[in-house]
Every structure is written in C-alpha cells, then in structure tokens.
Amino acid sequence: MVKIPVGIPIFVAAAGVDNKFATLVHRYLLSAAVWLVLASGVGLFLAFHHVDPSLLPDIAELSYGRLRPVHTMTMLFGWASLALVGLALYVVAKSAWVPMHKPLGKVEYGFARLALWLWNIGIAAGIVTLCMGMVNGGREYREYQWYCMAPIAVGVIIIGILVYRLMARRGVQGVYISCWFILASCFWIAIIVVMGYLSPWKTGIADRIIDGYYIHNAVGMWFTPLAVGITYYALPKLLNKPIYSYALGVLGFFTHIVFYTVIGTHHYIFTPIPVWLQTVSVIFSVAMIVPVWASTGNFLMTMKGERLAIRHSYSLPFFVVGVIGYGLASIQGSAESLREVQEVLHFTHYTVGHAHFAMYVFVSFLIWGAIYGLVPRTTGVEPPVMLVGVHFWLALSGVAIYVVALCWGGHVQGNAFVDGEPFMESVRAMTPFHVWRFVGASLMTVAHLVFFVSLWRMRPGAFSKAFAQQPGA
Amino acid sequence: MPSNIHTSHRMVFLLPASIYIVLVVVIAILPAMSASTEEKALEVPPVTPLAAWGRELYREKYNCVVCHTQQIRGDVRRRNEVDGSVPVLAADARFGLEGPTTAEEYAHQEAPMLGTQRTGPDLMSIGIRMPSRQWHYWHLYKPQSVSPDSTMEAYPYLFSSEKPKAVGDAVPEKVELIEGLGYDGDELWATPEAVAIVEYLLSLDRPLARKNR
Numbered sequence A: 001m002v003k004i005p006v007g008i009p010i011f012v013a014a015a016g017v018d019n020k021f022a023t024l025v026h027r028y029l030l031s032a033a034v035w036l037v038l039a040s041g042v043g044l045f046l047a048f049h050h051v052d053p054s055l056l057p058d059i060a061e062l063s064y065g066r067l068r069p070v071h072t073m074t075m076l077f078g079w080a081s082l083a084l085v086g087l088a089l090y091v092v093a094k095s096a097w098v099p100m101h102k103p104l105g106k107v108e109y110g111f112a113r114l115a116l117w118l119w120n121i122g123i124a125a126g127i128v129t130l131c132m133g134m135v136n137g138g139r140e141y142r143e144y145q146w147y148c149m150a151p152i153a154v155g156v157i158i159i160g161i162l163v164y165r166l167m168a169r170r171g172v173q174g175v176y177i178s179c180w181f182i183l184a185s186c187f188w189i190a191i192i193v194v195m196g197y198l199s200p201w202k203t204g205i206a207d208r209i210i211d212g213y214y215i216h217n218a219v220g221m222w223f224t225p226l227a228v229g230i231t232y233y234a235l236p237k238l239l240n241k242p243i244y245s246y247a248l249g250v251l252g253f254f255t256h257i258v259f260y261t262v263i264g265t266h267h268y269i270f271t272p273i274p275v276w277l278q279t280v281s282v283i284f285s286v287a288m289i290v291p292v293w294a295s296t297g298n299f300l301m302t303m304k305g306e307r308l309a310i311r312h313s314y315s316l317p318f319f320v321v322g323v324i325g326y327g328l329a330s331i332q333g334s335a336e337s338l339r340e341v342q343e344v345l346h347f348t349h350y351t352v353g354h355a356h357f358a359m360y361v362f363v364s365f366l367i368w369g370a371i372y373g374l375v376p377r378t379t380g381v382e383p384p385v386m387l388v389g390v391h392f393w394l395a396l397s398g399v400a401i402y403v404v405a406l407c408w409g410g411h412v413q414g415n416a417f418v419d420g421e422p423f424m425e426s427v428r429a430m431t432p433f434h435v436w437r438f439v440g441a442s443l444m445t446v447a448h449l450v451f452f453v454s455l456w457r458m459r460p461g462a463f464s465k466a467f468a469q470q471p472g473a
Numbered sequence B: 001m002p003s004n005i006h007t008s009h010r011m012v013f014l015l016p017a018s019i020y021i022v023l024v025v026v027i028a029i030l031p032a033m034s035a036s037t038e039e040k041a042l043e044v045p046p047v048t049p050l051a052a053w054g055r056e057l058y059r060e061k062y063n064c065v066v067c068h069t070q071q072i073r074g075d076v077r078r079r080n081e082v083d084g085s086v087p088v089l090a091a092d093a094r095f096g097l098e099g100p101t102t103a104e105e106y107a108h109q110e111a112p113m114l115g116t117q118r119t120g121p122d123l124m125s126i127g128i129r130m131p132s133r134q135w136h137y138w139h140l141y142k143p144q145s146v147s148p149d150s151t152m153e154a155y156p157y158l159f160s161s162e163k164p165k166a167v168g169d170a171v172p173e174k175v176e177l178i179e180g181l182g183y184d185g186d187e188l189w190a191t192p193e194a195v196a197i198v199e200y201l202l203s204l205d206r207p208l209a210r211k212n213r
C-alpha cells in the first residue's frame, strides 16, 4: 500500500516547476534568512547597549557607531531586499503566465545567480568595511563605501532586466498589477542608488535635500511597492479568489508614485531646507492615506469572509498581520510628519519604533506570509506547521513589545526635551523602555532562528527524500 | 490597438519611469541645484586642518552621528513679521541661545550632520557649553566618569599609557587623572585622534550665529 505523504497537493502544485527555478528562488531566500539572523544578533547587541554599555566590550570594531549601520544596512539590503527579490522573480513568472517548466533560459539563470553573488558579496564587504571604520557617516541607509554598493546596484539592474524579459514572454495579453509594482521598483531603486552615491551636490543644504529624498524613496519606492506587488499576487492566490477591486489597485499604484516620491523632506522639518519643500512633504505625507488605503482596503476586502481559510492556513495569518501593519504604520507615519508632532517626537526613539513597525510588522510579515505560502509551490515541501506557529507568535509578541515600548518611551523622552529637564533625565527615563525593547528583540531573534529552520526544511529536494522514507513508497 | 499599461510591458516600464523622473527633477534635483547656487555665495570662517581631521574621524571612522544631532530647529510658525527672525523651537531651547541653525552654518561641509536622533545631546554649540579639553578627554575615555548613568560608549582605544607619536598638528596631550576614570596606570595620553576629535568639538561654537547676533 502506498502511503500518501501529507504534502501531496502541494507536491502536485509544484510538479511543473523547473527544479532549477525552485532552487534559485530558495537560494535568494536562504541568503536573506542568513542575513536576517546575523543582523538580528547585531540588533540585540545594540539594544543591550542602551541598557548598560559598561557590560559590553570596548572594541572599536564592535562600537555602536559602526554596528548601527551594520544592522540597518544588513536588514534592509540583505534581509528585506533579497527576500523580496527572490519572491518577486517567482511572482512575476507566475502572474505573467510564463511556462514554469522553463521560465528562464540557461544564460538568464547564469545572470540570476550572478546577481545573487554580487549582492551577497556587496553585503559581506559592507559589513567588513563598516566594522573597520570606513563609514559614509551622516548619510543614512547608504553608509557603505561606493564599492560595496556598486555590486548590489549591478545586481538590481540584472534583476530588473530579468523581470522585464519574463514579462515580455508572458502567456496572456494583460500585464498584472504585481508586475507593475515589481518592475517599477527595480527602476526606481536604481535611480535612487545612483542619486544617493553619484549626486554632485555633496555639501551644505543641497546635500541634505538629496538625503531626505534618498532616505524616504529607498523605503517608499523599493520595499513598499515590492511588498505590495507580491501581496497583490499571493493573497488572492492563497485565498483562491480574485482581488476585491482591480481599479482600486490601479489608483493605488499611480497615487503611490506621485505622493511617495515627494515627501522626503519630512525628515528635515524645521531645518534651513526651503520651507516650501517642507510644506509639500507634510501635505503629501498626509495624502499618503490614499495609496495606502487603496491597497490595505483592497487586501482587507479580499480577506473578508475568509475567516475559516485564514484559521486553517499557516501562511495567511502572516498576511493579516502584514496588511493591517501596512495600514497602521502608514497612518502613524502621516501623523509623525505634522509639525506639532515633529516638535515632540522627532529625534526620539519613537522614530525607531515606527521604523520597526513598518519594516517588521508590514514588510517582514508579508515576506514571511509569501514565503510560507509560495515556496511550497516551487519545492513541493511544506514547512513544519508547528515551527511556523512558533515563528508567528514569537515574532508577533516580540515586535508588539518592541514597538509599544519604543513608542511609549519616545513620548516620555520627547516630553522631557520639551519640558527642558536636564538632558540626562531623558536618558534615564528611557532605560526601562530599553529593557522592554531588549526583551521584545530577544523573542524576535528566536523567531528568526525558527524561521531559518523552517525555510531550510522547505529546500528543494527535501520532498523526494521524505517521500523515499515513507514505508512502502 | 493603442498600447496602454494594461496590455504592454513596454508601457509598464515607460510610464512609471517617466513620471518618476519628472518628479525627481522637481522635488530633488532642481531644489538641490538652487541650494547649491546659493551656497556658493556664502563665505564661512576657515577650519583648521586639525579640526577638519577631527570632523572626518567623527563622521567617517567613529560615526558619532548616530546618537548626536547638530541642528537647532527654528519654529517657522512663529516667525517675527517685523524683522523676519525665527524663534528657536521650545524643545531645542537648551541648545540654542544663538538662534536656529542656518544654511550658512552648513555651507561647504561634506554631509552636514543634522542627524536624526538625540540619544545624546545636540552638539551644534558644544564648544560654547563645554570648552574644557580635559573634560572631553575624560568623557571620551569613560563617559560615566563625568556623566553618571551615561549610555554613551567609551573610547579607551583613543588613549594610551605611553606617549604616542604626533601626527602633523595633532600633538598628544597628557590627561589629568581623576578618580572616576578607574585608570590605575601612571600616565594617560590622548592619542592624535582623540586630540583631533576634541579640537573639532571645541570648534563647534557657532561663530556665524554669534557674529550675526
């Protein structure tokens, strides 16, 4: 008698997928997961620094000033970017109805692997050079030397070309909106990185105008549209129904471009940057409610009435959290741009709370949802459900503690600034919140280790091994 | 059939790309160009090579920017209609007796360090508030020696027990030993790097703002 392994429907879904493609996507995701675990360790170190630096070693290579950019750059360009790009390749191929038994040609596979190599080399070189004390300081999210960012930029361009070729080869007439978001982000990030590194305005206020543009476009025109684009494919697919309103998606896409591009100066309110730029940035930061809720609302309406499916799925709960996270983090961002709010909260740890709300609850949860939902359809292997559950609850409770602690603490810190208390009061008042942040961050780090194991268990080839071990198979 | 974004992958590339380029020109490139033109007309006091090296170390080697801002915000909502002056924002008053920072004060500086976080105090006017070299040496060697409960990291590797060699203008200085340092050697020397960083900190005394007062 043949015993049917648990994953059989998934195995069938994955049956037509080129094994080379499954392996390619999995390598992108695995690289991302390695960087995630590493950068979490660094984040934990930094979090502890705020609690009691005297217990940490005084080594230049491990100093806070150097490790902070190591954390942010590895998380942004190692974890989030590589994971999104890996998923994007699959999403574009599928939503363009490219035949999955041979989505890419031999040369294209070569380039896709080259892009991954370049990317990983860039990140590794970035970590080493930052620790050695070669920091492009004062320029957030581009602290790497140019020669560490260059390989990553070449990687992005290769990916953009591959995405375009996949779309050109599509098996249907229409181009689905996921492809719009993904192809456009590849172009936008290339421009953003070029502006960030090659802009000729490197001094004075002109440099800061470019800086505001860079910081916000990197987040808003790369991570956000990729995550949203992937969700437009994955969510309807996993629920097995069409998206609630395609037109709403189109509205979201175009308002996203117009509004998100122009709000960078909201990082520099009350500075000598021309006031009109500041005002434009505040107005459009509030207007961001339109594209954000076009997508969030669309996703929520798609999920409406699917409570049962969500309860029985191990990937959909991640989407629920990610979608709600997108809506809430963005409302928080709109509010933060207002001058009255800036006055109190800018410069405090509230900003860090917001950064993690956005990059974690929104972007990272959507990535995880898409990984658990889509990877089994390429490799034919499902993750251990138990581990996914542990991952979900640890990550969610960890980040809840993290964000609440920092947002609350940020208020306390900001009010200490406004009330004109001695500066050290603002430092002392933050200590309990930093302790809580450390607790939350520890749970998140454990969740990332669990995620790593689950991803490893989903690797291509794992199914045939499991199958071979079935008695009677 | 006319090609549109719904049916043509070429349009999916061209349309978002061209809208984006136009917006970037309007929101980043043109404003940066005009700010840069205005900057060229501004004259700033000369910076000593030692302070310039100190700034380089501060920004590129130790990245102190992550915890310290250098901007005193002006409350544009309460601009004085008569003389056009802008008062300092309440939250920044402790750092800003000389008024909000101006474009002039950042002119010709590579990556001006306005900063994003005040884990530590603003340093725009630290040269006025804390003019003692020895204090800065103690503070860099062990922040808690002069500021109990400080969460700033210590930089003991900027000091040495034997007299180090000078580097250009950066002549090592002897640090006066105080109790809180927890140092049990006989002598403690500030290395050229420490000397340069402190020189830079002391140079942050807002000469332009004081001149305009």
Ligand code: HEM
Pocket (backbone or CB within 6 Å): A039, A040, A041, A042, A043, A044, A046, A047, A050, A068, A071, A072, A075, A076, A079, A080, A349, A351, A352, A355, A356, A359, A360, A364, A441, A442, A444, A445, B116, B117
């Ligand atoms: C175990 C998980 C994590 C820990 C322990 C952690 C910890 C930290 C710490 C301590 C900081 C410095 C904040 C400060 O100056 O007080 C930071 C900043 C930051 N982290 Fe994380 N983090 C984690 C996960 C992530 C993830 C997954 C992302 C993005 C995908 C991320 C993105 C960022 C960003 C963008 C900043 C800079 C925030 C700003 O400048 O406003 N972090 N993190």
